[in-house]
Amino acid sequence: QQQVKQSPQSLIVQKGGISIINCAYENTAFDYFPWYQQFPGKGPALLIAIRPDVSEKKEGRFTISFNKSAKQFSLHIMDSQPGDSATYFCAASRAVAGRRALTFGSGTRLQVQP
Amino acid sequence: SQTIHQWPATLVQPVGSPLSLECTVEGTSNPNLYWYRQAAGRGLQLLFYSVGIGQISSEVPQNLSASRPQDRQFILSSKKLLLSDSGFYLCAWSPQGAWGYTFGSGTRLTVV
Structure with a gap:
C-alpha cells in the first residue's frame, strides 16, 4: 500500500513531441505529489508538484494531471527537447511520526531524439 | 538560502575496507536528514x-x-564494505514537518 507504481520504465520521444509518464498509488494518506528530474551523475531535483485538491498544474512546458478518484497522476512534457533527456521520478508524500515521508516511483528514463 | 553538501563525489574502495560519507546542510536548523542509495539504472532506496x-x-x-x-551533519558509514554496497549514494534534507526534499549531488561508490 506504500508503493507508487510508475510507467513506462523508458521512453523515447522525438523533439517537439509530448512525453507522458504515469504514476498510480494506493494509500489515500498521501497528500502531496512531486516530480523529480535527475540527470546522469546528479542528484534528483524537484521539477513540479501538486496537491490532491487540484486536478492540473502547469509550469512552463511541464504539466501534472491528477485524478484523485482513480489515484493516478501523470507528467506531461510538451514540446520535448533533447535537454529534457533525464530520468524522471514521481513521488508521493505523507505525514509519518512527525516527519514527511516520501515514497518514490521506480523512475522513467526519457530520451528525446533531435 | 539553504544548501546541501555531500562528499566525496566519487570513491573507489576495496572490499573489506571502511566507509565514511559525509553530508552537511547550511542555512537551516533542525532539518530532517536522509540517506538514499540508487543502484545503476534503478530507483531510490531509503537507507x-x-x-x-x-x-x-x-x-x-x-x-x-x-x-x-551535529544538527546539520549526517554521516554514512560501514566497517567492512561488500561488493553489493556499490552504488550512487544520495543525501537529502527536508524542513521539519514540510514535504520538500532537497538532494545533494551524490557520491558514486565503487567497491572493487
Whole structure:
C-alpha cells in the first residue's frame, strides 16, 4: 500500500513531441505529489508538484494531471527537447511520526531524439 | 538560502575496507536528514533518516550505519564494505514537518 507504481520504465520521444509518464498509488494518506528530474551523475531535483485538491498544474512546458478518484497522476512534457533527456521520478508524500515521508516511483528514463 | 553538501563525489574502495560519507546542510536548523542509495539504472532506496541529533532510523537492514553527530551533519558509514554496497549514494534534507526534499549531488561508490 506504500508503493507508487510508475510507467513506462523508458521512453523515447522525438523533439517537439509530448512525453507522458504515469504514476498510480494506493494509500489515500498521501497528500502531496512531486516530480523529480535527475540527470546522469546528479542528484534528483524537484521539477513540479501538486496537491490532491487540484486536478492540473502547469509550469512552463511541464504539466501534472491528477485524478484523485482513480489515484493516478501523470507528467506531461510538451514540446520535448533533447535537454529534457533525464530520468524522471514521481513521488508521493505523507505525514509519518512527525516527519514527511516520501515514497518514490521506480523512475522513467526519457530520451528525446533531435 | 539553504544548501546541501555531500562528499566525496566519487570513491573507489576495496572490499573489506571502511566507509565514511559525509553530508552537511547550511542555512537551516533542525532539518530532517536522509540517506538514499540508487543502484545503476534503478530507483531510490531509503537507507536511513534522522529527525534530530543522535536519532537514526533504519529502513533497510544492511552492512551500513548512519550517525548524526551535529544538527546539520549526517554521516554514512560501514566497517567492512561488500561488493553489493556499490552504488550512487544520495543525501537529502527536508524542513521539519514540510514535504520538500532537497538532494545533494551524490557520491558514486565503487567497491572493487
